[in-house]
Amino acid sequence: MWSCSNEDEWERFLIPFKKGQTKGNVILVTTRIPQLAQMVKTTGQYIDLKGLDPENFTKLFFAWVFGDEQPQNHHSGLLDIGNQIKEKLKGSPLAAKTVGRLLRSYIDLGHWTRVLESKEWEFQNGENDIMPALKLSFDYLPFQLQQCFIYCGCFLKITNLVKKS
Template identity: 35%
Template sequence: MQLLEENSWSIFAKYAFHDRDARSKPDHFKEIGMKIVIECKGLPLALKAIGSLLYTKSSFEEWTSVLMSEKWDMSNKESDIFSAWGLSYYYLPSIIKRGFDYCSVFPKGSKFAGSI
């Protein structure tokens, strides 16, 4: 389900600003944020992931770097969300990336001991 731009901004702002008023940020953060919202194509999960990522970025240069990333151009026939996920992964601390990398060696649908 794709959201309208107004609803997309609400979700993005909730995570990017953690329920603080977006008006507390300089206007150029909101301008970049709106462009990022458009890149997320109304996909709620992408908006949440990228908004959460940007909450940890305090400089305008970091926000611009996310917007200008080539990761947005990743295309997947199954879903547009993978470009947002790839971008989120790219900015994770290396210690967390290792956990994702470890889990990726298991085939889809693998069962682990103790799982139902």
């Protein structure tokens, strides 16, 4: 879940599940927002999944960047920049995949430096925030794909408006 403004909204979401049966329905909620997890939990606990440990995260990130190939000797400058970018990804496998594929598109020092020095990182708040990494992947899409992405994003907003009326 990316957002749920209050407990009433959550309760409205649950109504169809409560009407038909009293037992047998299970909803597994995943979120990066601890306050949201606390609000929607129905049992006495929730499981706080941390990001990958640094060693495995590094392997995953560079696997997305270089694929099955090992970095070449002339990639040492890239690896230094890649390690700095990796620190901004908060151990998130989704961020590793997204930014790793972005870096893979141009195995070039200039491209990687632009990603590292992007203003998007300044908007990162909180230890679990990976939105700047996801926004970067959008920023580097070709223009026509950005337009398509924006167009498709409109439907969710329209759907939400219809549900609220």
